Amino acid sequence: MSRESDEETDLLENVPEVIDSLSKELQELYLFRDMFFENHPIELATDKNKLVEEKQKVLIEKFETINDDKQIPNSERARFLYLKGRCYNIGSEYNPLATQCLSKAVKLDPHLVNAWNELGESYWKNMNIKEAKSSFEGAIKHDRNRLSLRSLSILLRQENAGADPKEATAAIAKSVDLAKEAVALDTKDGVSWSVLGNAYLCQFFMVSQDPAVLQSCMRAYKQAFSDPIAKGQPDLYYNKGIALKYEEQYAEALDNFEYSCRLDPVWETPRREISKLIQYLTSVCELIRTKGKIKVKKLTQMAKGMDKKMLGIYGPGIFHTFGSRRNVLLEYATLASLQVGSNEGKVVLAKVIGSVHTETAVPFTFVVVDENKDCVAVTVYNWADGRGAIIGDCVCIPEPTVLHHQHESDTVKFDFKVIRVNNPMHLLMNGKRVGRNQFASARVTSTYEVY
Structure with a gap:
């Protein structure tokens, strides 16, 4: 045979x-x-x-x-x-x-x-x-199938994590486009939505800390949660937690990190993120509570020593343009008089009494005191590495956006107000506008993604 x-x-x-x-x-x-x-x-x-x-x-x-x-x-x-x-x-x-x-x-x-x-x-x-x-x-x-497209989206970001800023920016833009194409092929595929959210999150760090990009990221994650397969993945909760942290929705961020730990008990990254976030929040609260541990006499001198000349271009009688609003006059306001949310037409003047350092340097966080010795935290995004404010600096913030962070659980308790600044070039430091050279060109984060 x-x-x-x-x-x-x-x-x-x-x-x-x-x-x-x-x-x-x-x-x-x-x-x-x-x-x-x-x-x-x-x-x-x-x-x-x-x-x-x-x-x-x-x-x-x-x-x-x-x-x-x-x-x-x-x-x-x-x-x-x-x-x-x-x-x-x-x-x-x-x-x-x-x-x-x-x-x-x-x-x-x-x-x-x-x-x-x-x-x-x-x-x-x-x-x-x-x-x-x-x-x-x-x-x-x-x-041109969705699995290949979303995988290439992730690979592009991994390949260019340490690349030249221009190359990295182009790669991130292409990564977002590939993820969008994957989503368009099947809008019910939550894993593709999750990858798109991660691409936006990477864009937020590597290109610019633009709140609109972070909002696009959150919308993508929301779509991902409608898919039972995607919502069973610990990385979705971890990455959403990262996005929530930089939206300053701290309580919800902690919830997502904790749930990620429950889904994958041996994965240490979200556990470390919880620890770092709790340490950060505790440090901010302590810095405000103790007013930078500055002695009463010196603190009083700092409060009384604020010169209204430091309002500079934001002083009385000077017209400004904010977005689509023109000919805006700013009125000097104390920290206590600010409302939670936007404060259009207001400007505050305060002195730095301490800062909180984080591994990522995003955001740059410091605490200020005004003439009445009231204290709030200030979080500034897009501030280049090595820049920032030091103790004694006089900071002028136009139309401040105030957030009130309050939460209590078995692991952490915090209650403080913060002024969020998305563009450092809106600030005056010691009477001078923050220069364009101090605007951050790139930030990098690493996110876990399943294959």
């Missing part, structure tokens, strides 16, 4: 049905993982990976009982190897067997888009960014 005849006799019976059955079981395995918290209490979070691995092991055994070279015909081999590789690839750790199967699959059928995407994710887990990117681009050549 010829070799070809021997190979034919080795073929499985009903191969299409066998592969369809394996495909269905694999789909059920991924749904078990992705919808875990829809079907199980969050208290089982620590057992999730173990339970997924147990089911994976059973299915892998079924795949491994089949010899793809001898028992699967050429016409079905690429599909079989893709499914087998996808089964190996379900875990968060790199599995070389996944790369091996998926590489064979795309060689046998270069048009198999799903295999290209899965291969890209396998390379990514091994931190082989070049090959991962090449794989996703290989899929794009055949079909």
Whole structure:
């Protein structure tokens, strides 16, 4: 009997049905993982990976009982190897067997888009960014699908995290566009919405701390939460928590970090973020409460020593333009007279009595005292590294926006007011306008994203 005849006799019976059955079981395995918290209490979070691995092991055994070279015909081999590789690839750790199967699959059928995407994710887990990117681009050549687009969006940001500001800005813009395209292909896919939110969040740090960008980020996250698969991912809560922190919605930020910890108990990053945020809030409250620990006599001298000449261009009788409003006259106001929210037509003058340092330097936070010795915090965004205010500086803030932060829980209690300044060039420091050279050109943050 010829070799070809021997190979034919080795073929499985009903191969299409066998592969369809394996495909269905694999789909059920991924749904078990992705919808875990829809079907199980969050208290089982620590057992999730173990339970997924147990089911994976059973299915892998079924795949491994089949010899793809001898028992699967050429016409079905690429599909079989893709499914087998996808089964190996379900875990968060790199599995070389996944790369091996998926590489064979795309060689046998270069048009198999799903295999290209899965291969890209396998390379990514091994931190082989070049090959991962090449794989996703290989899929794009055949079909501009949402998985490839959103993966390339993430990779672009990772590649350009430390790049030249101009290159990084261009890469971030393209990253946002790719994520938008992914969302447009399926507006119900929460994972794509989550990636778009992360792209906006990265734009907020690396390009400009524009509140409008942060709002776009939050809208994307809101859409992501409508998808049960996306809302079971700890990274969504973590990244939303980061965005909330810079929107200064601290209580909600802490809630999101804490829930992220519950979904992934071994992931330390959100736990560290909670610790840092609590430390920051506690420091701000303490600095305001103690008035910078400055002695009463000196504090009184600082309060009384404020010269109205430091109002500079914001002094009486000088017209200003704020947005679409023209010929605006500013009226001097004390800190106590300010209302929560916007204070149009008002200007405050105060002296810096201390600052709070953070790892990211965003925002630059300091505490001021006015002539009545009232204190508030000031948070300034887009202020370049190495810039800022020091104790004794006289700060003039036109049309201040006042926020009142108040919260009490088992982990932290805070109650303080803050003036938020999005553009440092609106400030006067010691009577002089903050220069354009002090406007921040780039900030960087790292966000966790699942593959």
